[in-house]
Amino acid sequence: AAKLVRIEVPANEKPMRRLPEAIIIGVSKCGTRALLEYLSLNPYVVTAKREMNFFNNATLYNQGLDWYKEQMPLSYSNQVTLEKSPDYFECVQCPPRVLSMNSSVKLLLLLRDPVERLISQYMQLMDKYVGTQTMPLFEHWVREPSTGEINVKVPSVRVSIYADHVKNWLSHFPRKQILIIDSKMLTKNPVSEMNKVESFLGLKPYLSKDDIYFNESKGFHCMRLRATGKTRCLGATKGRPHIKVEKETLSTLYAFYNPHNERLKNILGFRMSWF
Ligand code: A3P
Numbered sequence: 001a002a003k004l005v006r007i008e009v010p011a012n013e014k015p016m017r018r019l020p021e022a023i024i025i026g027v028s029k030c031g032t033r034a035l036l037e038y039l040s041l042n043p044y045v046v047t048a049k050r051e052m053n054f055f056n057n058a059t060l061y062n063q064g065l066d067w068y069k070e071q072m073p074l075s076y077s078n079q080v081t082l083e084k085s086p087d088y089f090e091c092v093q094c095p096p097r098v099l100s101m102n103s104s105v106k107l108l109l110l111l112r113d114p115v116e117r118l119i120s121q122y123m124q125l126m127d128k129y130v131g132t133q134t135m136p137l138f139e140h141w142v143r144e145p146s147t148g149e150i151n152v153k154v155p156s157v158r159v160s161i162y163a164d165h166v167k168n169w170l171s172h173f174p175r176k177q178i179l180i181i182d183s184k185m186l187t188k189n190p191v192s193e194m195n196k197v198e199s200f201l202g203l204k205p206y207l208s209k210d211d212i213y214f215n216e217s218k219g220f221h222c223m224r225l226r227a228t229g230k231t232r233c234l235g236a237t238k239g240r241p242h243i244k245v246e247k248e249t250l251s252t253l254y255a256f257y258n259p260h261n262e263r264l265k266n267i268l269g270f271r272m273s274w275f
Helices: 032-039 065-070 094-101 114-129 155-159 162-170 183-188 190-200 247-268
Strands: 022-026 045-047 080-084 106-111 178-182 212-215 220-224
Touching: 022 032, 022 094, 032 045, 032 080, 032 106, 032 183, 032 190, 032 220, 106 162, 106 183, 106 190, 114 155, 114 247, 162 247, 178 183, 178 190, 183 190, 190 212
Parallel strands: 022 080, 022 106, 045 080, 106 178
Antiparallel strands: 212 220
16 A cells, blocks of 8 residues: 655644645536545645635625635645635636736646536536426527527536636636646546646645545545545545437537637647547
8 A cells, every 4th residue: 555645844834824826726517526635635735625616706705815815724835725616717707816816826627528517517407406496408408499509598508618718717827827637537547647736736746546546336436545544435426427418419519519629729739538
């Protein structure tokens, strides 16, 4: 088993709360929880206990950065404070706000096949509304009733138009400050992706196959704590089975997202594995 590493506490330091040095800005349903939990296995990373939704919520944002800092865990100066709020991604006013907190903050962005992401979000809404509100059939939900075209009034449909939101972030942040992570790679081969993330965050590669291993019954990777050997998988709301979507709707969706994916490719200068 991998060796437990205790952090080196800098001389004469007391732990304190710090503003995040890195933020997982999205995208919702692309594996943001897995990324956060995997990273928190590294002893040089400390994470906020919940999604703060600070920069995308006027009431919270008006509480100010001191309030935000108070929500962060205690850390030493050689640890990276991290929070994840996937809804920052599509929030127009977030990039300038994050920039004004710390212009050298590191941003982590997961991108999944936009259609799969949309279906995943639909499964989540189905779960959320169970017993209260009924969700329309997926095929009806994504289409405009009168024309049958893909309905851009549905917020979840717009979230998957990655090019628009990435463009907004890049109009405030230099390209090298955002690490783009392919969701499929993180899901299938988490250790090598995590080592890239660690290096982006300025950390020594720590995570190994002992820490993140494939669990047959979950069908996803799970985590093993070095200190105790205990294992832990993400909860049942992560890795939900997806409904089978009609072929015709699927091809309409792929045709809809294709030009946006093409734009994304031109903005990033490379292709994601799913496009
Ligand atoms: P599905 O539920 O559609 O399979 P988020 O945390 O951003 O909401 O993303 C959820 C997605 O993370 C899941 O979508 C799943 O595909 C993906 N994922 C990646 N690694 C995972 C893991 N180890 N356990 C569970 N889900 C994981």
